[in-house]
Each structure stands twice: as C-alpha cells, then as structure tokens.
Amino acid sequence: MEGEVNNLIFVWATALISLYYCNKITNLIAPGTKRLSAFVPVICIFFYLPIRLTTVHLAGTTSFFITWLANFKLILFAFDKGPLYSNPPLPVSKFILTACVPIKLRSKDGGSKSGSKSPINYSLKFVVFLLLLKVYNYEEYLHPLVKMALFCVHIYVVLDVGLAMVAYAARAVVGFELEPQFDEPYLATSLQDFWGKRWNLMVTGILHPTVYLPVRSISGRYLTKKWAPFPAVMATFIVSGLMHELIFYYIGRLKPTGEVTWFFVIHGLLAGVEVVGKRMLGGRLRVPAVVSGPLALGLVVSTSFWLFFPPFLRCNTEVRSCKEFMAFLELVVRRRFVAPNDVSCPYY
Template identity: 50%
Template sequence: MEGEINNLVMVWMTVVASLCYCQTIGKIITHGTTRLLAILPVILLFLVLPLNLRTIFLGGPISFFVAWLATFKLLLFAYGKGPLSSNPPLPLPRFIPLACFPIKIQNEPSPNTAKQGQKSLTNYAIKALVFATIIPVYQNKSSIHPKVFLFFYCIYVYTGLEIILAMAAASVRAALGVELEPQFEEPYLSTSLQDFWGRRWNLMASAILRPTVYTPVRTITSRWIGRKWAPVPAVIAAFLVSGIMHELIFYNIGRSKPTWEVSWFFLLHGICLAIEVSIKKAVNEKWRLPPVVSGLMAVAFVMATGLGLFLPALMRLEADVMAHREIVAFIEFVKSVSIQLRMDKVIVFSAFGSS
C-alpha cells in the first residue's frame, strides 16, 4: 500500500506538471493543429501514465480521470473547444482540476439545480453501507450462485463508482468553491435507454463523448443521410469509442489482453439506443410505452447485458479478489498508521515528562 501511494503521488505530480505546460501552451499558441502537436506528447503520456498503478481502487479511477477524460479534454482544448477553453484563459488553479477530474461547473446554478447536484448525506451513507457488504459477500462467494454473485457485483460497481466520483467532486467543490453538476442521477429510475445513458449514468463520460465523437460524426454523416437520421451513426460511434476506452481502463487494471466483450457491450447498447431514437422519431408520442414499462425494460436490458458481457470481463481480471485484498490492505494500513501515531504521541509526552 505504501509503495502504491508513492506511485500515486508520482503520477499526480506528473499530471500537474504536464497540465501546467498545456495551460502555458494555450496562452502562446493559438488553437489549431500547431497547438495539438505541442500538447500531443502530454496526451500520449496520459494514456500510459496509469500503468504505474497496480490497484483497482487507484488505477481504475486514474485511468478514467487521466487516460480518458483528460486526454479528450486536451484534444478539445487543442482546437479551442471544451471546458478548458475560455476567453480570457482559465487560471491554473481552475484549469488543472477541470482537466483531470470528472466535474462540470454549473454556470448559473439556481437553488433547485444546486440541490440536484448535492445529494443528501443519507443517500450516500446508504450506498456506502451497501458497498460495505462486499466483504462478507466475497467471503461467502463459494456458497453463492455465480449469477447471484454477479448481480451483487453489478450493484457494487454502481455504488463504488458513485462514491468515488462523489468524493472527487466534493474535494474539487471545497477547493474551488463552485457548484458542480451531478455525475449520477439514480440510474435505476431510468425511463428508457436514452434516459439511462444520456441523463443518469456517468454524465461526465456522456458530456465528453458528445463534443469529441457524437457531434463531429453527426455533422459529417448529415451530408450523406440528412440531419434527421445523422444521430443514429453518431450514437453508435460514441458508444464504440466508449467501449474502446473501457477496454483501456480494464487493461490498466488487470494487464490482460482484451477479449473485446466490453466493446461489444457498448456497441450493442449504441445500436439499441439508435433503434430506440429512430422509433421515437417515427412513432407518434401517444403510441409509446408508458415510462414505467419502458423504464423496467431498459433497466432489465442493462442488467442482463451487463451480467452477460461487461461483468464477466471484469471478473476475469479478478476484480473481486483485487477489491477485497485492497480493502483489507487499506484497513491494515490505517491501523498501522494510527498505532504509529499513538506511539509517537506517547514518546513525545514521555520526553516532556522526563524534562
């Protein structure tokens, strides 16, 4: 654990130094191909930097933050677009967290949107308690049916992701003093696949895929198939890129050759979402399914395909074994640090007492 923390410090120092360079480049080179060439070494570095971490709880989030989000934001920044581009240029204390954390600042937050962005502590406490059951469930894995265990792990993936992203957002909120948009909006309440992926699940990923993949593909294909149907290939392209980036994250975690099941999972959802969008365009609104029915179908489809494609790929990396081992190691590390602090306190008091 201590060695991994040292590696984490090294990774973040490299990220901060690289982003300082990119922010400086943004001031002296106008947006375009020249700026892209200037920051391209940083983009390539960010793609491999998470390989310095071996744990799922550190390597996984850093892969998402740095290898995916930061690289895509820098690609937009190279052409004067995205959250890192503004006039006047963003100050460094804001440029860095916006680049490497999954956050989106609310421009003019109203009281209602502020409440929406900040869920109650009870909400997070319940999800933390649910996630904490991973230890007893893992310890009794042999007595649990494999499909039931995968179902539990599906819940752990969601609760773990939301807690990690909420902690990152809370840290940035406290540092910058700004209101942030939420990352998850209770995805189990979705009314359709479009609602699930576009408005409820990992919204930062959707927000970064939209300008980098969806919009360019829609613009290009609209010349060939018209503006009405151009969103169909654009949606599929965005999901395909999402699948590839998830394959990169999985590789960084497990160092195993991709089986491409994760890519098939996202491609399948992209195709199904494109079909759903097409049906909505073609069918009168009064003929659509009630939200309760379509929502249950959408959530069931996500769960079924997740259990069949997404989670098996994750379990082949022994993610459950890694997670259990890291939780236990972290608990032992905290215990050792607290014992050392108590011993240091006793030594200090003894020294003062003897003097």
C-alpha cells in the same frame, strides 16, 4: 505498497506538470490543429502513465481520470471548446483540477439549482454498500446470477459515492457548485434515458462534444435528418467501449478480448434504433415508463452478465480490490506499508 505509493507520486506529479504546460502553452498558440499538435506529447504521456501502477484502485482511477477524461478535455480545449475553455481563462489551479478530476464546474451566481444530492441519499447508499459486504460472507449459498446482480449494485454504489466524495473535495478547493455524476440510473425509462441522462454523466458530457457532435455533423451531409443521429450514437458507444477495454487492460494487464467493446456496440445499436424510431414516429407511439424502464434495466443487467463483467472479474478484480483496501487500512491505522498480497480479504 510503498513502491506503489512512489509510483503514484511520480504519475500524478507528471500529470500536474503536463497540465501546467498545456495551460501555459495556450498563451503562445492559437486554437486549432497547431495547439492540438502541442498537446499530442501530453496525450501520449497520459496513455502511458497508468502502466506505472499495478493496483486495481489506483490504475483504474488514474486511467479514467487522466487517460480518458483529461485527454478528451485537452482535445476539446485545443479548439477552445469543452470544460477547460473559459473567457476569461481559468486560473491554473482550476484548470488543472477541472482537467484531471471528474467534475463539472458551475458558478454559484449562475442562478441554476445545485445538482448536489442530499447527504441522506449518499448515506443510504453507503449503508447498502455495508450490507453487501455482509451478504458476501454467505456467497456460497447464493446463485451465481444473484451474486452478479449484487455486484452490479456494488459497482453503482461505489462509483456514485466515490465520485461524489471526489467532487465534494474539489468543491472545497475551487468553491464552485458541482454537477452530480449519476442521476439515479435505476429510475431510467429507456436505454436512451439510462445512457444519455442518468449513467456516468461526466463521460456522457465529454463524449457528446468529442465524438457525437462531429460524427453527427458529418453524417448529416449524407443522411436524412431522422437517420443522421444513428452513426453518431454508434460511434459514441464504440469509443466508449474501446476506452473501457483500455481501462480494463490497465487494471488486469490481460489481453483484451473485445467483450466490453461488443457490450457497448450492442447498446449503441439499440440506443440508436430507439433514437431514430422516436424521430420517425414523432411521439405517436409511446411505451409506458412502467414497462420500458424495467425492460431497459433488464437489458443493461443481462448484457452486463454476458459481456461486461466476465473480463472485469477474470483478473480477480473483486479479491484484489478487497486486499488493497485492507492494505490501505493497515497503512492508516497501524502506520505500516503492507503489500496487498500479504493480507487476506475477509469477504472473499
């Protein structure tokens, strides 16, 4: 555990120095391909850094924050676009924080309503998380599909509450209102609504300008207005699948199987058909939300069982993450470093 902490310090110190360089070099290089070329070494470094980490929580979080979000934000910033671009420029501290943490800054005097959820919302989700830990004690009596469904809820609750904690910590530093990371995805009325407006909004927000809009612009030259969004939707989901595949590799160090990518290809195909279909029908045929919502969520859950979770669980992610948490408690409570493999998980 002590070695992992040293690696973590090295990784994030390197990331902060790299982002400081990116912030300062922009004063010397105009936006465009030259600035992007100056960012390429940093982008390559950000792809390498998660390799230095071996634990599920640290490798997974770092690869998501740095390898995915920060790299995509830097690509946009090379052309004076995205969350890192501001006029006047962001101070160095806010630039670095915005680059490497999944937050979206919004000025308090902007007149918009805060997107923060109530503490009760997050408290209820934390209670759900504790209840899930209790249920895991009886996993031998649960059907495999039931366990997988509970794991879906587990993943959502951990991501929603965890990212909210990061966002609130960031708000204490920068003093800005922050956009929510999730918008109650279980209330989605369609696949387009689920992926585009409710699930992991920071990923949606970064993929839209970096992938969707450029591909949409190109496809618009060759396809009709109704069909032009389809290649853009497909490209967005494929890129998301490849990035998830990479993050899963950082977590488990197992050879990618392509299952996660196919999961997103399928959803990209279906979401693209939905978008085109709505354009072609012009709103003349609408499926009631009480029908389309459960169908969309059922499709997400069933395909997750089939393609998304198997490679995630293949490297014993749930057991490893539990042991890592117990090792962290040893560090906090007893002030001693313990390797995750030297502790037991009470839930698995």
